[in-house]
Amino acid sequence: MMKICIIGVGLIGGSFALGLKKSGKPANIVGFGRSAEKLAKAQQLGVIDDFSTDIKQALAGVDMVLIATPVNSFKSVLELIKPHIRAEVIIFDVGSTKTSIIKTAKQVFGNMPQNFIPAHPIAGKEQNGVEAADGALFSGKRVILTPTENANSQAIKTVSECWQSMGAKVEIMDDKTHDDLLAMTSHLPHILAFCLMNYLTDNKSGALDYAASGFKDFSRIASSDAQMWSDICISNTDEIIKHINGFRQSLDKLSSLIAAGKSEEIKQLFEGAKTARDDWLNE
Amino acid sequence: MMKICIIGVGLIGGSFALGLKKSGKPANIVGFGRSAEKLAKAQQLGVIDDFSTDIKQALAGVDMVLIATPVNSFKSVLELIKPHIRAEVIIFDVGSTKTSIIKTAKQVFGNMPQNFIPAHPIAGKEQNGVEAADGALFSGKRVILTPTENANSQAIKTVSECWQSMGAKVEIMDDKTHDDLLAMTSHLPHILAFCLMNYLTDNKSGALDYAASGFKDFSRIASSDAQMWSDICISNTDEIIKHINGFRQSLDKLSSLIAAGKSEEIKQLFEGAKTARDDWLNE
DSSP, X not given: OEEEEEESOSXXXXXXXHHHHHHTOOEEEEEEOSOHHXXXXXXXXXXXXXXXXXXHHHHTXXXXXXXXXXXXXXXXXXXXXXXXXXXXXXXEEXXXXXXXXXXXXXHHHSSOOTTEEOEEEOOOOSOOSGGGXXXXXXXXXXXXXXXXXXXXXXXXXXXXXXXXXXTOEEEEOOHHHHHHHHIIIIIHHHHHHHHHHHHHHHHOTTGGGGOOHHHHHHTGGGGSOHHHHHHHHHHSHHHHHHXXXXXXXXXXXXXXXXXXXXXXXXXXXXXXXXXXXXXXXXX | OEEEEEEXXXXXXXXXXXXXXXXXXXXXXXXXXXXXXXXHHHHHTTXXXXXXXXXXXXXXXXXXXXXXXXXXXXXXXXXXXXXXXOTTSEEEEOOSOSXXXXXXXXXXXXXXXXXXXXXXXXXOOSOOSGGGOOTTTTTTOEEEEOOOTTOOHHHHHHHHHHHHHTTOEEEEOOHHHHHHHHIIIIIHHHHHHHHHHHHHHHHOTTGGGGOOHHXXXXXXXXXXXXXXXXXXXXXXXXXXXXXXXXXXXXXHHHHHHHHXXXXXXXXXXXXXXXHHHHHHHHO
């Protein structure tokens, strides 16, 4: 039976564990973390079979290690596990940015381990912690793998099958393409939502009393975890800055059209946006 | 029995009519519009009691006129009804911007009619048309009245009672305050959502394939009616430009923090945003 150690049994790590159990794939899932209390809770909830706060013990005889801790903890986690894993052990992660993670792995291991397959499941919730873990979280969702050139094809296959077993759609691309795409479709919208909340509250307290349901949906992602999103900004800086600047140009263009009263051009832009979104939803 | 003529029996006009019927307030509701077909549909759906495409006929003997047409049609609508209404007839509207509407009314009537009570129900849907009309649309929602100084207090009372009868929370403020508030909480978010959709589709087709549920909610308001939002941009230009510029400053500030790798400051901004939103939701 495959033994998997999950480093960081929170929303994502816990959902992966539950998804694997749900899939019927026989696996012995061991949790590792700093807080024995939280790990005991995860075991109580049936998310993990066993746990340890001692890394050597947690990694004893494992076939796979899933790193599901915040991106900024990545270096210390790799340094922690390095002395205790054989070269055959498959390492994978769930980090929202991939280039920085590969860079860190190269720093810690000297080169990218052949059996380290970076992964990013495009799914989440605002809630955090193992209590919010959900075995169906990845069902029908995309999981992007960004293996490096030297990656072991068997390891890619094994990691893909784990995700597919819980209904995820696995896709493979290089890390730079991933980070560019996600900066556009995830990082930028989160930044705009956080930023608008800050602007409104700094600008006029009580303004939100006049916000309607559209605003509630628009700002939902501004309720995301601040630490995680700060980490993402730091680990995908170049792409994020590039797309903030690109967005700012679109906003400037629209702003000039509004200032000039170009109603027809404005309407066309809005129609384009509406069509793009409606088409996307109907796909 | 009070006779009300609704000019423009779409989502908002139709929802007002249904709300009034639901409230049990005895009223005879006549619809006016350009398309007899659409009006017949509204009557079929039980939204209006009667209709006419002849304005003189539609306004014969009315006590109140609700203007529920797009903001950019406002001038022509006022010119259309002017010859056919007595000074005692109460006029009210549902326009998303108020200063421009008062300005237009002054142009058409020479001065602001005492019985014209500008109103803005803060409620809506992405869908348009009378088919989407909903008698509960305004229940529990704010309706802002922006009467001018010369407004007839009895007219204010009557209009307030109409909205309150369908469960709306009526609030009175001046038109400039309204337009400033709504530019922040409604117009700016819509512009950001439209603009992000435009940026993503112009920048990389297919990028949306990697967007998750957070993006779906964030961009929902980008599916709003393009004509209506173009009109809003044109009729509240100064406030909208002011807040686009204010927002851009917040974005620039955040962008510099990201470029400088100031993770702690970024985290604090995001925490502030998260707290503001969570508090708002829990109010």
